[in-house]
Amino acid sequence: MFAIWLQSASGGLGSLGGLALPVLFFIVLYVLMILPNQRKQKKWQEMLGQIKSGDRVTTNGGIRGTVLTVKDDSVILRVQPDGVKLEFVKSAIAAVTTEDQAPA
Known part of the structure; x- marks a missing residue:
């Protein structure tokens, strides 16, 4: 009985682990690609405003x-x-x- 409970508990944890990978991927994508592009766009807009x-x-x-x-x-x-x-x-x-x- 203990073995059945252990298998069901690890199965629930496995689905949570499967969700962590896409979330981690999105965070890395945001930090490495989206955030620097937003900073560059803001700096360019300021430059255009000061012409x-x-x-x-x-x-x-x-x-x-x-x-x-x-x-x-x-x-x-x-x-x-x-x-x-x-x-x-x-x-x-x-x-x-x-x-x-x-x-x-």
């Missing part, structure tokens, strides 16, 4: 230029060598290089 006229920026397409005008959701860049003005949405800006920091 001002005169900043040098690089777009996702690799175009480098100087910000002339900042609107709600777009910026106008002056691109060298001919001084062509181009309008981009803010989300197309990959990096901002101000005068006090070197390009990355």
